[in-house]
Amino acid sequence: PPSSLRRPIRELPAELISQIAAGEVVERPASVVRELVDNAVDAGATQVTVRLVSGGVRSIVVEDDGHGIDESELALALRRHATSKIASLDDLEGVATMGFRGEALAAIASVAELAIASRPAQAAHAVRLDARSGELTPVARGTGTSIEVRELFFSTPARRKFLKSDATELAHCVDAVRRHALVRPDVGFAVWSDGRLVQRWPRGDAAARVRDVLGDAFIATSRELAALPAGAGTGHLQLRVSGRAGEPAAAKAHGDHQYVYVNGRFVRDKLIAHAVRSAYDDVLHGARQPAYLLFIEIAPERVDVNVHPTKVEVRFRDSREVHQAVRRAVEQALGNARFADAAERGL
Ligand code: ADP
Numbered sequence: 239p240p241s242s243l244r245r246p247i248r249e250l251p252a253e254l255i256s257q258i259a260a261g262e263v264v265e266r267p268a269s270v271v272r273e274l275v276d277n278a279v280d281a282g283a284t285q286v287t288v289r290l291v292s293g294g295v296r297s298i299v300v301e302d303d304g305h306g307i308d309e310s311e312l313a314l315a316l317r318r319h320a321t322s323k324i325a326s327l328d329d330l331e332g333v334a335t336m337g338f339r340g341e342a343l344a345a346i347a348s349v350a351e352l353a354i355a356s357r358p359a360q361a362a363h364a365v366r367l368d369a370r371s372g373e374l375t376p377v378a379r380g381t382g383t384s385i386e387v388r389e390l391f392f393s394t395p396a397r398r399k400f401l402k403s404d405a406t407e408l409a410h411c412v413d414a415v416r417r418h419a420l421v422r423p424d425v426g427f428a429v430w431s432d433g434r435l436v437q438r439w440p441r442g443d444a445a446a447r448v449r450d451v452l453g454d455a456f457i458a459t460s461r462e463l464a465a466l467p468a469g470a471g472t473g474h475l476q477l478r479v480s481g482r483a484g485e486p487a488a489a490k491a492h493g494d495h496q497y498v499y500v501n502g503r504f505v506r507d508k509l510i511a512h513a514v515r516s517a518y519d520d521v522l523h524g525a526r527q528p529a530y531l532l533f534i535e536i537a538p539e540r541v542d543v544n545v546h547p548t549k550v551e552v553r554f555r556d557s558r559e560v561h562q563a564v565r566r567a568v569e570q571a572l573g574n575a576r577f578a579d580a581a582e583r584g585l
Pocket residue numbers: 273277278281302304305306307315316320321322323336337338339340341342343344382383
């Protein structure tokens with residue numbers, strides 16, 4: 239009907255509300271993998287196994303050995319805005335878990351077939367909940383949780399059409415696990431595709447994990463950032479930047495290794511990308527992209543992670559200080575002394 243026609247205002251049915259919301263969280267199989275691995279890590283898992291069929295389009299299973307979900311809470315875990323991770327605004331401001339919005343499982347269940355099987359440590363056996371039928375059945379498994387997601391976008395064919403080839407979707411899924419792997423060396427990760435083990439990152443120390451994930455070539459052509467002491471005026475930020483910066487000579491035409499984490503969370507942040515880029519200004523010309531791995535630690539109340547449903551964007555309360563600290567840390571590693579003298583750092 240023409241848009242000028244007045245039509246009654248109505249509240250949308252719950253199912254449609256969930257499907258609309260799911261659009262923000264679930265874009266492709268890799269978004270599901272990301273959310274499920276977030277949950278596994280939040281549950282204290284030491285081993286996370288991801289099993290994909292057809293690039294995750296047909297099926298995604300994520301298994302963990304975390305603390306599990308009690309049978310009585312399985313259905314609640316699938317409800318929108320139901321979470322065990324925060325209970326108040328105060329909690330939100332200091333949030334240390336990957337999740338806190340209570341949206342992912344509800345979103346995934348609204349655009350795919352989903353089942354959860356879980357066994358808390360003290361339980362006699364695991365229980366599986368099928369989201370569609372609501373049926374609960376006892377199953378065999380050790381402590382932890384397995385979440386199965388099948389036929390992604392089966393009910394939303396418009397979305398399904400945007401999916402790329404299985405190989406491309408698989409690559410994105412592996413990327414999603416890689417982002418976790420880089421920041422959680424204390425957790426082992428494995429990715430299976432169509433019954434084949436395609437990636438395995440065993441538990442280990444941080445340096446070994448970075449080498450495992452990014453390769454010997456990256457280690458050989460990058461320099462470690464000296465964790466900067468907080469400069470003048472940034473003490474209350476508890477700001478600390480660490481990681482590795484790729485040597486300019488090794489920069490690729492496109493930056494394949496560009497990873498930034500804020501308080502353990504992978505982010506894509508224009509401010510930080512700009513700060514890094516400006517550190518390379520004098521040493522890197524043209525469109526070549528440096529490789530880098532940055533871990534930024536900052537007092538949780540100085541950063542807002544609740545900016546976007548996927549939490550890949552963050553907002554800093556002290557963007558100027560963060561920009562400066564990142565730029566200096568990278569410049570220092572690259573041996574560019576321009577801004578790195580003691581006076582500048584206020585030492
Ligand atoms: P959020 O992670 O934001 O809390 P989710 O929809 O991803 O929201 O998950 C809802 C809840 O289900 C979580 O708060 C958690 O209590 C529980 N949960 C989900 N996945 C797992 C898991 N792998 N292990 C233990 N608990 C889980």
